[in-house]
Ligand code: Q9C
């Protein structure tokens with residue numbers, strides 16, 4: 001297995017998040033990636049490499065142009081317009097019946113975000129690009145014949161939609177990688193500009209890619225990005241949104257639309273899910289993926305399913321993760337693991353290496 005990690009993740013270091021009416025210390029912090037990296041170094045799974053530098057083309061295949069242009073400059077424009085230099089956090093959100101575009105420096109965050117849990121600081125865009133680069137590098141390695149790669153991404157990505165950030169996520173690393181895999185590696189350039197659009201045509205029909213999301217929270221961003229597609233299957237096992245974040249998406253009746261109908265599969269679960277219960281649901285998810293017969297698997301891996309997680313309510317123990325990895329490995333698919341959430345920092349190393357041990361058949 002090859003791990004891809006960039007120290008640039010630490011450029012994203014939010015001062016706070018807004019939760020239940022309070023500004024609190026952010027759950028999504030640089031220490032998360034450091035802890036996982038240290039555990040990986042001890043575990044000796046194989047080489048740990050920095051990401052290759054990709055240009056914006058493979059990211060633009062998933063995200064809106066105006067959204068990317070906004071993210072790239074959000075912080076500087078916010079501060080220049082008098083916003084609090086601590087972080088960008090909107091005061092007004094575009095919601096139903098109030099969704100006209102408005103992108104002044106102090107209001108754009110309200111247009112491009114769906115909650116107050118994703119502050120933007122000076123280094124957020126660079127960190128998010130380094131995470132996308134890590135996922136893209138993992139995808140490129142699979143295209144070059146590797147069977148397993150782990151992109152230790154931070155900030156995470158699965159809540160970020162086509163033109164929306166939130167839930168600690170800005171660029172949807174897993175979706176960007178899945179798109180790149182389906183496109184057979186199209187879009188690696190050497191520029192770094194938003195001006196080279198429209199994108200060059202993809203030279204061949206897409207390969208089928210499955211995205212399995214095992215973060216505690218529903219991957220609403222990934223679901224949105226692929227909702228009307230039949231070449232990418234999205235399967236998510238998560239807390240029932242009737243009870244847990246992201247609240248407004250992730251129900252079982254969300255099955256895809258248009259040609260994508262039947263290619264989106266949600267497993268919303270009750271609180272206190274045990275290892276046995278989780279593994280039984282995973283079995284159903286894996287059957288759907290096997291039926292789809294994809295060329296590649298992208299695994300959005302969160303460890304906030306752990307019983308000790310401060311913002312989750314499942315009851316998985318550390319023993320669950322090697323078993324989950326083992327079962328997923330039995331699909332026999334070239335697999336890219338993309339790091340998503342997990343906030344029980346003291347247990348993150350054991351849980352991440354556990355999953356990877358299972359995936360590696362160790
Ligand atoms: N009552 C990821 O795990 N706030 N994002 C939750 C719960 C935001 C989670 C509030 C949680 C975002 C990548």
Ligand code: ZN
Pocket residue numbers: 215216217302304340341342
């Ligand atoms: Zn999560």
